[in-house]
Amino acid sequence: MGEYILEVRNLKKYFQTSYGTVKAVDDISFEVVKGTTMGLVGESGSGKSTTGHVVVGLFPPTAGKIIFKGKDISVPLEKRPKKIKRDIQMVFQDPASSLNPKKIIRDIVGLPLLVHRMVETREELEEKVSKLLELVELPPEDYMYRRPGDLGGGEKQAVSIARAIATNPSFVIFDEPTSALDVSIQAKIINAILDIQEKFKLSSLFITHDLSLMRNISSHVAIMYLGKIVEIAPTEVFFQKPMHPYTQMLLSSVPVLTKEEEELKPKGIESVGEIGSPIHPPKGCRFHPRCPYAIKGMCDKKEPMLKEIEPGHFVACHLYD
Numbered sequence: 001m002g003e004y005i006l007e008v009r010n011l012k013k014y015f016q017t018s019y020g021t022v023k024a025v026d027d028i029s030f031e032v033v034k035g036t037t038m039g040l041v042g043e044s045g046s047g048k049s050t051t052g053h054v055v056v057g058l059f060p061p062t063a064g065k066i067i068f069k070g071k072d073i074s075v076p077l078e079k080r081p082k083k084i085k086r087d088i089q090m091v092f093q094d095p096a097s098s099l100n101p102k103k104i105i106r107d108i109v110g111l112p113l114l115v116h117r118m119v120e121t122r123e124e125l126e127e128k129v130s131k132l133l134e135l136v137e138l139p140p141e142d143y144m145y146r147r148p149g150d151l152g153g154g155e156k157q158a159v160s161i162a163r164a165i166a167t168n169p170s171f172v173i174f175d176e177p178t179s180a181l182d183v184s185i186q187a188k189i190i191n192a193i194l195d196i197q198e199k200f201k202l203s204s205l206f207i208t209h210d211l212s213l214m215r216n217i218s219s220h221v222a223i224m225y226l227g228k229i230v231e232i233a234p235t236e237v238f239f240q241k242p243m244h245p246y247t248q249m250l251l252s253s254v255p256v257l258t259k260e261e262e263e264l265k266p267k268g269i270e271s272v273g274e275i276g277s278p279i280h281p282p283k284g285c286r287f288h289p290r291c292p293y294a295i296k297g298m299c300d301k302k303e304p305m306l307k308e309i310e311p312g313h314f315v316a317c318h319l320y321d
Helices: 048-056 082-087 105-115 122-135 153-164 183-200 211-217 235-240 245-252 259-264
Strands: 004-017 020-033 037-041 063-068 088-091 171-175 203-208 220-225 228-234 307-310 313-315
Touching (some): 004 203, 020 037, 020 048, 020 063, 020 203, 020 228, 037 211, 048 171, 048 203, 082 088, 122 153, 122 183, 153 183, 183 211, 203 211, 220 245, 228 235, 228 245
Parallel strands (some): 037 203, 037 220, 171 203
Antiparallel strands (some): 004 020, 220 228, 307 313
């Protein structure tokens, strides 16, 4: 195992509402090895996007620690050193809402360069923005002076990616970067991300609900359910031998095109029910109301702990006690 660039330790993020306490992220731990990508997967409401927002600093953690390059950065964004802000960037799910509609593309992509004083002249700014746009396959002569409203969804997301890598970060969080795009555009954005990861040797956290993306994007996969991580494994092992019933349910729901792919899917478990409430999560294992293998008197009473079942393969399930 290589050097960790990111370590998340017992992280919690709770939100107080008029209905009660939303336990969006409830005591999770994981690591990202330098130069690799961790895939964070789960249904809507699992807490995966909130995890990304806490790591990047948009939300302060309720409890737990975030260790980046060996330093504790578990503080609100305004208290983080400028170097850390520059070194951790994020690409958001909806590019339309993350880009200022009144600004031209040059100013949107160039803003981080100005904030972090990475350019001194207007000419230097335009030169660097041009190179960034070329990296995401947007010809500068066609896009530099346009506004977000003139662009399609894929083009907007390409601009978001260019802005995220403007400060030459070492860690980027991709929060469902293709979910708001047409299927025909998704592959182009994924290829752009892969090219940039290779070119800049980026480490990243890739958040998605689409398991099929994980095969090519990530080196490891973590599965979240209702604020908890229920399984972590190397990507190859994860697809060959999913252990947690929730992981098996997710994989059984992935659309396939061939009989060979169908034979690889877990058998005997179907997607049933809906994710529970983060305000009133089920007692014991949070997945037990939907689990066909739930053990009465155990799964509905005692919360399973994440433990290493095989080398590098961690599961939180009483079936493996």
